[in-house]
Amino acid sequence: MRAYQSEYQQSIQHPETFWAEQARRVPWFKPPETILSYDEHGHARWYADGELNTCHVALDHHVESGRGDQPAVFWDSPVTGGRRTLSYRELRDQVATFAGALAGLGVEKGDRVVIYMPMVPEALVAMYACARLGAVHSVVFGGFAPHELAMRIEDAEPKVVIAASCGIEVDNVIAYKPIIDKALAQSTHQPAACVILQRDQAQADLGSIDHDWQVLVENAAPADCVPVKGTDPLYILYTSGTTGKPKGVVRDHGGHAVAMHYSMERIYGMAPGEVFFSASDVGWVVGHSYIVYAPLILGCTTVVYEGKPVRTPDAGAFWRLIAEYRIKAFFTAPTAFRAIKKEDPDGKWLEKYDISCLRTLFLAGERLDPPTFHWLDDLLDVPVVDHWWQTETGWAIAANLQGLEPMPIKAGSATVPVPGFNVQVLNRQAEPAADHEQGSIVIRQPLPPGCLAGIWRDPQRFHQAYMAAFPGCYLTGDGGYFDEEGYLFIMGRTDDVINVAGHRLSTGEMEEVLGAHPAVAECAVIGILDNLKGQVPLGLVIPKDGYNGDPQTLEKELIAKVREQIGPIACLKQILVVSRLPKTRSGKILRKLLRTIADGNEFSMPSTIDDPTSLQEVHEHMMSCEVGASHQARQV
Ligand code: COA
Ligand code: AMP
Secondary structure (H helix, E strand, O other): OHHHHHHHHHHHHOHHHHHHHHHOOOOOOEOOOOOEEEOOOOOEEEOOOOEEOHHHHHHHHHHHHHHOOOEEEEEEEOOOOEEEEEEHHHHHHHHHHHHHHHHHOOOOOOOEEEEEOOOOHHHHHHHHHHHHHOOEEEEOOOOOOHHHHHHHHHHHOOOEEEEEOEEEEOOEEEEOHHHHHHHHHHOOOOOOEEEEEOEOOEOOOOOOOEEEHHHHHHOOOOOOOOOEEOOOEEEEEEEOOOOOOOEEEEEEHHHHHHHHHHHHHHOOOOOOOOEEEEOOOOOOHHHHHHHHHHHHHHOOEEEEEOOOOOOOOOOOHHHHHHHHHOOOEEEEOHHHHHHHHHHOOOOHHHHHOOOOOOOEEEEOOOOOOHHHHHHHHHHOOOOEEEOEOOOOOOOOOEEOOOOOOOOOOOOOOOEEEOOOOEEEEEOOOOOEOOOOOOEEEEEEOOOOOOOOOEEOOOHHHHHHHHHOOOOOEEEEEEEEEEOOOOOEEEEEEOOOEEEEOOEEEEHHHHHHHHHOOOOEEEEEEEEEEEOOOEEEEEEEEEEOOOOOOOHHHHHHHHHHHHHHHOOHHHOOOEEEEOOOOOEEOOOOEOHHHHHHHHOOOEEOOOOOEOOHHHHHHHHHHHHHOOOOOHHHOEEO
């Protein structure tokens, strides 16, 4: 571990020197003199007096330095049959023109723009156009319902909303315009304009504030990059917290550009000119960092894929993409491979393609479970690298650094902390845990460049959610341990956040939706194990006294309500109507115990339980409804 140790130690002991050197790798309009400073809340800020523009770093700079004809984007859309290649010059020109169009709608530096788009190149054009103007984009994932979109619009207060007329799922065209109209009807904030990219699969009817994307760009003059400070916001990305209100994670231009560049080289081992494919969605952080920004910041080609791992049209889709676009590094979530493994357990589809170009497979978004790891490891001749990160950090906290010093892989471990992240595991006494002792994973201040600069307009929430638990440390919300060789094992969330098919969701938010139903007296939502999606939510509800409707009707209504309020992505497909929930004597629902039983694990009756028969009742109910592996749960 010599190269790694030396770089890691330098980054922790001399962060300013380390990150000053890394900052020299990206083109600034005015290089920063102040490398690290602290804001009024005591949070680390990087490159406060530097000036740059992320769009210039990722596009104009490369065109100016001879990369203009290189492909920047390969778009591949099996759901529409579409394919397109955009060179750096073409992308830069489209972005400049669209930025001009946005400027024509009054968008200026600091204004917010909400983007609700599927995986089309125009999503990247829209994001970069905002960056070019110094406007702050907030991309909302297409699987979210109008209510979720409305909450984000109210919080971000965008001047403009940019959307496509539709998104396309496997066998389903989802019209976006009605979703936007409903969201705007629910929102107290109204944008001045909406720009709609019309797609052939479902054209939208345009209203008085709507503009057709094509018409708008035909009449627009290109706009230049607006210089912004290193600490000026590039985007807000909302993510699930423990309450019903999502958290607007703010990312800045300077730290982000430096971190993206560093991570592409050191973590992913990429070089300019190579092809990188991240199979995620622009609506998630993985999409922001490793579809849209990082590959282009380094001068690579990014693959934008509008399709699924299976059924578009088959389980060989990823192998086809790797072979066709000569992809060097591929990044997705383990759930995608569980879906492939289910349809093609022997990897027969792989035999059809020459994927000798592939150097490394990266996985993140949820724990890489050892069975999936071993399946992939047996199937492929390349390292299968798990790495751990979150929306807040924007890049990996722990990884096996392929461009620094690849290390032996241990199944179930995300390997070692990435330079810049001073990761510690703390026990209940807030002391460093011993090797193999599980505890809360924290990152000591300063967080490295690229991590969240705050929660949009809510410094108090930033402090409460992340900084209050262990002074001087950022609380990741994940639990885990180090082994004797310094390998980090992530064991899952310590809060009410669950991970469904690599998507982060809040059980607290689902409880709010269920609890708002007039027939529900009390409820709990827990994440239970699922072979395909890792976890899925399970709702348990107690009807109000006097409710004498049919429990099955209530279950259906509640499932529909969550889908309508949060979106199909919530995947809440099972609700149990129960008469009691197990609680402590102080009235807290024993959620962890419910999870243990649903997952079929051994459990013991806690001494603090108020009424042991309530637990037996729920257990029997779970077994009769065939919930998870509850039939295997055994009291010890
Ligand atoms: N717009 C609208 N609806 C969407 C959507 C989008 N962008 N993405 C998903 N949905 C819908 C799906 O159609 C599905 O609807 P349904 O209940 O009517 O079938 C629902 O949301 C749940 O979607 P998902 O959890 O993705 O399940 P799935 O069965 O469609 O696919 C996988 C399962 C594993 C194939 C899929 O989740 C996947 O490819 N995951 C990769 C992981 C990933 O991209 N993670 C991002 C972070 S790295
Ligand atoms: P998100 O913010 O949506 O990226 O979700 C972040 C959360 O996903 C983390 O806090 C973890 O709980 C989980 N996660 C992401 N990557 C991993 C990983 N490699 N191993 C374990 N958990 C992970």
